[in-house]
Amino acid sequence: MATITPALLLDQERLIRNVARMRDRAEALGVALRLHMKTAKSLDVADAVVAQGEGITVSTLVEAEAFAGAGYRDILYAVGFEPGKADRVEALLERGVDLQVIVDSPEVASWLATSDIGAGVWIEIDPDGTRCGVSPDDDRLITIGSALGSSLRGVMTHAGGSYACRHGSEIARAAEQERAAVVAAAERLRAAGAAVQGVSVGSTPTATFASDESGVTEMRPGVFMFQDLYQAGLGVCRLDDIAVSVETAVIGHRSNGELVVDAGALALSLDRSTARQELDWGYGAVTDTDGRLLDGLMVRAVTQEHGIVANRAGSIDLERYPIGSRLRVLPNHACMTAAAHAGYHLPDTFWPRITGW
Amino acid sequence: MATITPALLLDQERLIRNVARMRDRAEALGVALRLHMKTAKSLDVADAVVAQGEGITVSTLVEAEAFAGAGYRDILYAVGFEPGKADRVEALLERGVDLQVIVDSPEVASWLATSDIGAGVWIEIDPDGTRCGVSPDDDRLITIGSALGSSLRGVMTHAGGSYACRHGSEIARAAEQERAAVVAAAERLRAAGAAVQGVSVGSTPTATFASDESGVTEMRPGVFMFQDLYQAGLGVCRLDDIAVSVETAVIGHRSNGELVVDAGALALSLDRSTARQELDWGYGAVTDTDGRLLDGLMVRAVTQEHGIVANRAGSIDLERYPIGSRLRVLPNHACMTAAAHAGYHLPDTFWPRITGW
Numbered sequence: 019m020a021t022i023t024p025a026l027l028l029d030q031e032r033l034i035r036n037v038a039r040m041r042d043r044a045e046a047l048g049v050a051l052r053l054h055m056k057t058a059k060s061l062d063v064a065d066a067v068v069a070q071g072e073g074i075t076v077s078t079l080v081e082a083e084a085f086a087g088a089g090y091r092d093i094l095y096a097v098g099f100e101p102g103k104a105d106r107v108e109a110l111l112e113r114g115v116d117l118q119v120i121v122d123s124p125e126v127a128s129w130l131a132t133s134d135i136g137a138g139v140w141i142e143i144d145p146d147g148t149r150c151g152v153s154p155d156d157d158r159l160i161t162i163g164s165a166l167g168s169s170l171r172g173v174m175t176h177a178g179g180s181y182a183c184r185h186g187s188e189i190a191r192a193a194e195q196e197r198a199a200v201v202a203a204a205e206r207l208r209a210a211g212a213a214v215q216g217v218s219v220g221s222t223p224t225a226t227f228a229s230d231e232s233g234v235t236e237m238r239p240g241v242f243m244f245q246d247l248y249q250a251g252l253g254v255c256r257l258d259d260i261a262v263s264v265e266t267a268v269i270g271h272r273s274n275g276e277l278v279v280d281a282g283a284l285a286l287s288l289d290r291s292t293a294r295q296e297l298d299w300g301y302g303a304v305t306d307t308d309g310r311l312l313d314g315l316m317v318r319a320v321t322q323e324h325g326i327v328a329n330r331a332g333s334i335d336l337e338r339y340p341i342g343s344r345l346r347v348l349p350n351h352a353c354m355t356a357a358a359h360a361g362y363h364l365p366d367t368f369w370p371r372i373t374g375w
Numbered sequence: 376m377a378t379i380t381p382a383l384l385l386d387q388e389r390l391i392r393n394v395a396r397m398r399d400r401a402e403a404l405g406v407a408l409r410l411h412m413k414t415a416k417s418l419d420v421a422d423a424v425v426a427q428g429e430g431i432t433v434s435t436l437v438e439a440e441a442f443a444g445a446g447y448r449d450i451l452y453a454v455g456f457e458p459g460k461a462d463r464v465e466a467l468l469e470r471g472v473d474l475q476v477i478v479d480s481p482e483v484a485s486w487l488a489t490s491d492i493g494a495g496v497w498i499e500i501d502p503d504g505t506r507c508g509v510s511p512d513d514d515r516l517i518t519i520g521s522a523l524g525s526s527l528r529g530v531m532t533h534a535g536g537s538y539a540c541r542h543g544s545e546i547a548r549a550a551e552q553e554r555a556a557v558v559a560a561a562e563r564l565r566a567a568g569a570a571v572q573g574v575s576v577g578s579t580p581t582a583t584f585a586s587d588e589s590g591v592t593e594m595r596p597g598v599f600m601f602q603d604l605y606q607a608g609l610g611v612c613r614l615d616d617i618a619v620s621v622e623t624a625v626i627g628h629r630s631n632g633e634l635v636v637d638a639g640a641l642a643l644s645l646d647r648s649t650a651r652q653e654l655d656w657g658y659g660a661v662t663d664t665d666g667r668l669l670d671g672l673m674v675r676a677v678t679q680e681h682g683i684v685a686n687r688a689g690s691i692d693l694e695r696y697p698i699g700s701r702l703r704v705l706p707n708h709a710c711m712t713a714a715a716h717a718g719y720h721l722p723d724t725f726w727p728r729i730t731g732w
Contacts, residue, residue: 021459022436022463022732023459023732024732025732056679056680077679077680078680079379097626097637097680097681098626098627098635098637098698099626100624100625100626100637100698100699101698101699102378102380102624102699102701103624106379122627123627123628123698125697125698126698149635149678149681149683150626150627150629150635150681178678267457267459267460268457269454269455269456269457269507270455270479270480270507271480272507278455278506278507280454280455280457283646283711284711284714285732287645288644288645288646288647288711289640289645290645321506321535322413322434322710322711323413323434323435323454324454324506324507326506340482341455341457341458341480341482341483342457342458342459344459353679354640354641354645354679357641357715358714358715359731360730360731373717374716374717375379375380375381375382375642
């Protein structure tokens with residue numbers, strides 16, 4: 019039990035189990051894991067889950083810098099590079115880190131080619147039109163490949179569209195779409211004479227439901243390490259796989275049979291992703307301090323430092339939860355909730371998070 | 376211009392102007408200011424805006440501890456106290472800080488009365504049924520007042536309902552409702568023999584539109600220091616009063632005429648409060664680096680580290696915004712956006728924020 023509330027708790031056993039399961043999947047599919055550290059942002063978590071020799075993925079340069087300081091050498095910075103970040107990328111390369119960047123435009127590819135930065139570069143492929151990347155059938159793919167020349171490392175993609183799926187069979191189709199797009203891009207580049215080594219796919223949902231990754235060399239899932247209510251709603255995990263929760267204290271009783279707790283919008287985040295799923299968890303599902311779901315209890319509303327806990331099925335027996343009692347909240351979206359906290363409370367230690375940019 | 380993106384910028388001139396205007400209002404209304412530091416969470420901001428002899432309001436004990444360390448002595452911790460926080464409250468009192476806590480239940484009032492903590496206590500009054508507090512006509516008010524005895528400092532309230540208003544005249548009514556509730560509570564307690572010194576109201580909207588604060592001794596607005604798009608939508612401020620923005624770099628061009636920027640859900644927050652106003656700003660309004668609004672440009676969508684900037688009126692002329700160019704995003708809700716950042720970038724300095732709990 020964390021003394022100070024609200025506090026982010028991490029269940030190390032679930033973390034290890036989630037990663038072991040994903041590692042088994044990757045082995046069965048014949049691909050490497052390049053774990054995405056954007057959710058955990060923690061050297062301690064990485065120590066616990068990254069295998070010897072594996073590369074990692076990061077979402078910010080401050081993560082890259084922290085992991086470089088801890089000895090990680092093969093790091094993919096998986097958010098589109100722009101020239102304003104050249105100095106920090108260069109500094110990492112000069113420290114001997116194999117920092118790799120991603121591009122999806124001929125302009126940036128040319129800029130990199132004429133700079134003397136020398137980072138390995140992956141081309142970002144758009145599998146579903148949801149965010150970034152060049153389409154496999156876009157002629158700019160070849161232009162980018164030619165501009166990069168020998169700095170080209172591979173092609174990578176992120177199936178953002180998988181988050182809009184409703185169940186496993188839809189996600190499996192999104193996974194095949196993701197695979198097909200990035201493999202097609204690799205083949206087209208190879209046909210044009212480019213040396214494409216890496217073929218990388220992302221996303222926890224597709225990594226969980228893919229049945230075939232032919233042509234793919236690696237997967238970059240991240241949030242699966244912690245899982246969350248949204249992933250549970252997708253069928254990616256069970257509720258008892260969720261490895262992070264926010265411990266909170268009851269600070270008030272409302273006359274309508276609701277509790278007020280000291281975890282609000284800052285401690286839980288404003289993520290409402292489960293609102294578009296069959297089971298809407300408000301701002302989080304409520305458990306006791308042993309992690310057992312309290313039937314029907316969820317965080318109905320939040321303001322900055324207040325959460326309102328309601329019972330889906332009616333009012334709460336307030337006497338069961340005196341002021342000062344402790345509850346835990348399972349997050350809708352682990353990446354967002356974890357980001358509000360300085361680190362993870364484990365029974366005997368505290369694992370700091372890497373924050374900022 | 377901040378070198379690293381995304382970065383939170385603070386316009387000190389606007390901050391000072393916003394506070395000067397609120398101070399004029401408070402003087403005209405005949406009430407003191409007890410500025411709420413929950414938005415700024417910064418010793419430097421407090422130094423710039425808190426007048427000699429004024430008390431402050433905080434939303435977390437970590438703020439109280441930081442402000443105590445900087446010499447502030449009159450601090451109201453304005454989130455319901457629960458016994459798990461007694462040690463930290465006691466430690467602050469032992470340092471000579473006049474830390475005051477709030478309660479809205481007989482249970483906690485009795486607990487405080489029988490403890491030897493000795494903090495000054497305010498009773499939280501519910502003006503509108505939106506969150507916490509005891510109603511002025513609830514008999515528990517008298518029970519709480521009796522239990523507190525000489526530790527009672529006053530009554531305080533927060534007109535959370537004012538955030539659901541649509542324009543100034545509605546907010547003025549919410550302000551009168553807030554005033555009436557807390558003054559009625561004070562009078563009822565006094566009639567029962569309690570010594571009620573402080574009568575405190577909160578909320579930026581009501582502080583801005585109140586025309587009469589008879590019976591009130593102080594106001595505790597916070598977000599007005601920075602203002603934001605939501606406050607602008609309420610008519611509380613103009614867009615050019617907004618003192619914080621997030622500087623971001625363009626990292627991609629989408630074929631549908633949208634920009635991808637490196638400020639996403641973490642840097643901007645997921646706050647969508649303007650969605651319920653007439654003018655929905657998505658996840659933020661986009662300006663150039665001189666702070667001039669770029670007509671129709673807003674952040675339409677975010678993922679963890681990506682923002683998608685769209686033009687309300689159609690597609691964006693992408694050539695005007697090459698990859699690497701800088702933009703700024705005005706936040707929907709300054710409290711939430713600021714919370715994602717380690718501090719404020721000013722032209723020649725950096726002001727750190729107090730984070731965590």
